[in-house]
Amino acid sequence: MAKVINGIAIPNMPWEEKPAGYKETLWRFSGNPIFELNPGPKAARVFNSAVIPYGDGFVGVFRADHKDITMHLHFGKSKDAINWELEDEDIKWVDESGKPFQPAYGYDPRLCKIGDEYFIMWCTSFAGSPTIGLGKTKDFKTFTRLENAFLPHNRNGVLFPRKINGNYVLLSRPSDNGHTPFGDIYLSESPDMTYWGKHKNVMKAGGSWQALKIGAGPIPIETDEGWLMIYHGVVLTCNGYVYSFGAALLDLENPSKVLYRSGNYLLTPEEPYETVGFVQNVCFPCAALCDAPTGRLAIYYGTADTYTGIAFGTVDDIIKFTKETNQLLHGDSELGRD
Numbered sequence: 001m002a003k004v005i006n007g008i009a010i011p012n013m014p015w016e017e018k019p020a021g022y023k024e025t026l027w028r029f030s031g032n033p034i035f036e037l038n039p040g041p042k043a044a045r046v047f048n049s050a051v052i053p054y055g056d057g058f059v060g061v062f063r064a065d066h067k068d069i070t071m072h073l074h075f076g077k078s079k080d081a082i083n084w085e086l087e088d089e090d091i092k093w094v095d096e097s098g099k100p101f102q103p104a105y106g107y108d109p110r111l112c113k114i115g116d117e118y119f120i121m122w123c124t125s126f127a128g129s130p131t132i133g134l135g136k137t138k139d140f141k142t143f144t145r146l147e148n149a150f151l152p153h154n155r156n157g158v159l160f161p162r163k164i165n166g167n168y169v170l171l172s173r174p175s176d177n178g179h180t181p182f183g184d185i186y187l188s189e190s191p192d193m194t195y196w197g198k199h200k201n202v203m204k205a206g207g208s209w210q211a212l213k214i215g216a217g218p219i220p221i222e223t224d225e226g227w228l229m230i231y232h233g234v235v236l237t238c239n240g241y242v243y244s245f246g247a248a249l250l251d252l253e254n255p256s257k258v259l260y261r262s263g264n265y266l267l268t269p270e271e272p273y274e275t276v277g278f279v280q281n282v283c284f285p286c287a288a289l290c291d292a293p294t295g296r297l298a299i300y301y302g303t304a305d306t307y308t309g310i311a312f313g314t315v316d317d318i319i320k321f322t323k324e325t326n327q328l329l330h331g332d333s334e335l336g337r338d
Contacts, residue, residue, distance in 0.1 A: 026318075032271070035084070046063065049302070058077065064090070065278075073107075134149050149188075159219065160219070168193055187202050188200075230288060241281065
């Protein structure tokens with residue numbers, strides 16, 4: 001059994017046992033989707049969002065597309081991580097001196113606890129173009145926005161939950177100003193969350209379901225077999241993009257080295273709430289709750305840019321699946337400096 005390192009027990013996290021006779025590695029929550037349309041006076045759709053344990057319950061930073069089709073981040077809380085109280089107003093940010101520092105838009109957030117602080121990463125506007133925004137909070141009441149991590153254009157910023165070799169480490173996907181018809185996963189390091197460098201390529205797009213572009217999903221999970229990274233992959237079909245997700249194992253001390261990479265997808269759009277919506281055929285993972293003692297996982301993923309779903313699985317089964325379907329591409333197992 002793979003051991004989760006530096007994880008916590010989350011005995012009250014959502015969980016359903018695998019249905020009898022079900023053969024796949026992940027299975028969907030029977031109550032999907034967990035948000036209805038128009039869940040607030042401003043919010044039309046909630047998807048591609050991040051949740052984390054907090055106190056005796058859970059909190060989240062949610063992508064809420066408003067009824068004017070602008071994208072904003074809202075705070076929410078829950079006792080069971082299924083039924084959420086979403087704040088009507090979007091998060092109000094201040095800079096480190098306490099002055100308002102509001103992004104023009106925000107979408108696809110991730111949440112990561114390091115020490116006693118919670119860091120938020122999201123796609124933000126930088127002079128009208130997308131890049132990775134960074135922020136932090138200790139109490140989910142005051143949200144401090146930091147300087148943007150990179151120049152445009154970039155998306156899918158995902159922090160590792162601890163420093164590696166003395167530095168913070170951030171995954172990203174350099175992109176373009178449009179709907180990004182390409183993209184690989186890169187890694188960058190920082191001593192202080194301000195200055196980022198030592199950029200390395202982690203994984204290239206390629207293969208079938210991940211042929212066009214890839215991007216990191218939830219915060220990587222540290223195990224004794226490597227960092228378990230769940231990521232999305234996109235293929236362009238004659239009917240448009242299809243977003244699925246798979247998994248990879250990265251080296252613990254040199255995470256630009258890929259040890260194993262799933263050649264098959266873990267989950268692909270199949271249910272109506274995944275195939276039909278504002279953007280068809282999307283399963284986009286952004287968060288995972290992991291109960292360290294059991295290895296149980298609840299993966300939160302956006303569906304069809306319209307709803308939020310949960311898929312269940314275990315660390316052991318996902319690692320087994322990743323090894324059994326392993327298909328490394330040229331350069332995956334290197335340091336990523338070329």
